[in-house]
Amino acid sequence: MFHSILAIVCKDLLLIIRKPMFSIISLLVPLLFIIFYALVIHTSSTNPIVIANHSEGPYTDRFIDILQEIKSVEGPYLEIITLDSELAFEKYNNRQVDALLEIPKSFEKNLSTGKQSALKLKVFNINSDGTKNYQLRIDHALYEFHKSLNEESIISTNEDMTFVQDTPMKSYVSTGLLIFSVLLTSMVSTGTLMAREWEERTAKSIVLTPKGFLPLIVGKWVTAFLVTVVNTVLVLPLLYILLGYPIGQMTTLVWFYLLLFFLYGSAAGVLLGVLFKKTLPIVPISVVIGMSEFLVSSLESYIRGFAHGGMTEWLWRLGSWWPSSEIIDTIRFTVEGFEQIAINWGALFYMALWVGLMIIIALIKLNKQLSFTQGQ
Amino acid sequence: MKKWQAILAIHNRNMKILIRQKQMLIQPIIVPLVLLFLMVVIFGGGGDNWPVVIADESKSVESQALMEAFKNSESNITPYFDLIEMNPYEAEKKVSEGRLHLFIKIPDNFVESKNIELKTYNINSDAMKNVRLRVEHALNKYFEQQGELKVISHQVTEQPNDVWRSAFYGGSSVLLTLFLGSMIIAANLHAFDHENRSVKEIILTPTGSITAGLGIILTSVYVSLIISLIPLTLSILFLHFDFHFYNILLVYLSIIPLLIGCAGIGLLLGACFKQYRVLQPLIILIAIGTYIIGGGFAGVNMLMPLAREIANIWIFSVIFEWFNPVIHNFAISFSFRQYTFLLLAGILGFLFTFIAYRFKLRNSIFGGQ
Amino acid sequence: MDNNKLIEEKFVVEINKVDLIFNKNSKKEFKALEKLDIKIRNGQIFCLLGPNGSGKTTTINLINGLLEPTHGDITVLGMKPSKSRKTVLRKISLVPQETALYNDLTARENLLFHARYYGVNRKYISKKVDEVLGIVQLKNRQNDRVGTFSGGMQRRLALARALLTEPEILLLDEPTLGVDVQSRNAIWEQIRTLALEGKTVILTTNYMEEAEALGEQVLIIDKGKPVKSGSPNELKRYIGQKQMIIHFTDTTYAKQVYDYIAKDYDVTFKGNQLNVNTNTLNIQFQLLQQLSKYEKHMSHLDYSEPNLQDVFLHFTGKELRD
Incomplete structure (x- = not known):
């Protein structure tokens, strides 16, 4: 045998x-x-985006810092390809990137004066998963931004995780x-x-x-x-x-x-x-x-x-x-x-x-x- | 005239082989379908609603408003949460078993504490991203309703409606069937002659062996076009696929030269490797690899920088990157550059056929056969 | 010793009234063999002769135990192949039609693999391989890949492989199919030698000359049914006698001689020739003496006898087989 x-x-x-x-x-x-x-596999953690920033000032800087910092255990949530407004639009219009976040010129001024400011998120919505991912990530950035503005005003979360x-x-x-x-x-x-x-x-x-x-x-x-x-x-x-x-x-x-x-x-x-x-x-x-x-x-x-x-x-x-x-x-x-x-x-x-x-x-x-x- | 007769004869022979040797036909049908099925079912083809149990122990006006915010949170296609009715004790148990990823408790002191409790089954970062970011989306919505949100975001999409993820997978599956089909059918039919020792018969035909290659190209392109109707029909019926007749017609007509190119590659691979068992994994791998990093699973723009670089070099990624936008009505025609490339792919297909039959096939004959 | 004696005295292979039906009781029911009766003695070369699809290979598969009869018995060396498969397989070797050799291995590697797989004593494997390579005259090509061999060489190598295990019974399925005359003669010679050494050889063929050259006992089989069996000579005699053909210079003399001998001999008159059925030499001598006075009118003599092809066609007909 x-x-x-x-x-x-x-x-x-x-x-x-x-x-x-x-x-x-x-x-x-x-x-x-x-x-x-x-x-x-990185698509589940990091999504490329361009940012057309027209605003300047401490609020803007803080918000952009947050956009750059937000992450999961796996890596950053966003890969910011550019912050240059002109380049951002060029890349988005040439279909080199699927999302563009536009920070308006009034962003800094509105925040300083306590007014609401609106960002524009342009998305090439050929796949609803991508659209959702961009929306949720920007929402996360906004949540973190508001937390940084006034931690007490927001609703906080306590998480009890099953695994450490x-x-x-x-x-x-x-x-x-x-x-x-x-x-x-x-x-x-x-x-x-x-x-x-x-x-x-x-x-x-x-x-x-x-x-x-x-x-x-x-x-x-x-x-x-x-x-x-x-x-x-x-x-x-x-x-x-x-x-x-x-x-x-x-x-x-x-x-x-x-x-x-x-x-x-x-x-x-x-x-x-x-x-x-x-x-x-x-x-x-x-x-x-x-x-x-x-x-x-x-x-x-x-x-x-x-x-x-x-x-x-x-x-x-x-x-x-x-x-x-x-x-x-x-x-x-x-x-x-x-x-x-x-x-x-x-x-x-x-x-x-x-x-x-x-x-x-x-x-x-x-x-x-x-x-x-x-x-x- | 005689050439055409020979090509059609080979085509008829090929069709009979494919019908009788069903394994050859089943591969380009089953691989994209299984991939489509699994992708749709596992990667949320049904929508963006995530099952969650929310227990409101506060029962206050504020907590009711928060509940509303959770209920009204939605992506461009579906709500973000699928609220399941369950008692808190059972929900906690389900979370610890992993049957739920998230249980939200709005505690009785919610109004004072401004705090909610989450219990998560944090099996991996992807699940938790989906869970936590949805919660924050709902919280932002709540702030917005309360008029406390200082910065809001407005989404502007290229088309009024999102293409459902399932429909995107469906479109990719059609393209996968087309290019995998033409390549693997051509390779298999070429290998058939080797495996059945009918190469000599092909070489010695007075109309020239190249006619056999052209016949195979005809069969491969024709059959792949036919079988791609299966994922197309399934996508229309079950996967929220919007059928744009003009766009689909344009895709089917424009992709033919590309399919000739793919069939030519299949023939070349067939001539090089000769055996089914070598050819099949190679071609299926090329196909699945292209599907994954070439824009079939997610657009190339969504990939990491290295993957984007590879996709830019990997020529097959044009199949998904160029045709998906047309399929889903994000483009209504191809550019001149694209048409030129497609034409070139067709010419290359014929060139590969020529090489496969002129050089490779002859080399495969040796004494006693 | 006693056992061997028993085998010598009995038939080594006995097939009694065997029917083999594929897909029984279904729409695809197919009777592959019907009422097959074969008895093969030790040391005999037994030949199964039949057209394509007649059931020759199926019979071989019954003997080696790959198939089981639907009805009837089959015993090989006193055992039922389907019940005592392993014991039977130790005593028989098959050279299948397709040769079953690995094209990417050399001749020697093929034999070494088979010897090891079969469990030939490791000490003697190399010697045994040398020996069988010598028998089939492939020693000088032993290190060449089988894929480069001609059909004849491959068949000889397959025969060598069958000999590795020193079988008592050799089953050869179409042993010279598609080989050249030289290889065929060499294979025939090897088969005869093996039979002389006491091995029982059962071979299938659809070549008449092969059956005639080798078969001590021939069974003609057609459409799964045994048609006729016997030695080649017996079979030939069955369908006709030897004939002496006397050619005359003129039809007149032929007619005269016909009238002269017709009452004593079985003779037919055809133009200027007479065909006389003469089975023994005595009758031929006697006739020639009687005709000595006509010597100057006789141009020449011919002899004819039925060949196995006549026998084969007589029993199996001329209808094409697929």
């Missing part, structure tokens, strides 16, 4: 070395996806990206390694040995595991550099959970390989499963709070029913240092059950599909 597994692994690794393009691309996909996501601090969105998403990368790599590697034996018509010589399927499946898993390890080794520093993921806090338990996700991805890969016996559908299906796990399971604890009614609630319930979300949160909280390290036995068992089930289905299917139909 051991020698047979080793034979499969050596053969597959040799084939990977001889034709490395697919493996390189398999490794690149999660890496590039992380890079893409890192580039886009907000997890920065980029760090929150990083765990999901890590899982996405492990899942996708293991699923695509195992699935295509399996399917290739049928696609290249080499399966018969393996199937018709007294060793049965187990060394074949385990061998594929070992090869896929090595590929996934290489992938994870590349992904982690990237997450650390681009998204500040605290890789130093990854405990043994976190690694164990990553192994569990590898098994899940590999089991799904084996099943896909056996079901389709072609690489053609395996890659897109794996991408869809990986993306769904990332967007639904890894964001479940976020979606949970606003999934009240409609399709979102339906999707959230689906995500919360699947064991991945709980495990991902356990990893997240462990890495962020929020919770004591504890094994989530329920989710663990549930996940192991799914892995076992997928393998059993694959084995049944393999046994049934042994019928290499006539003439083949």
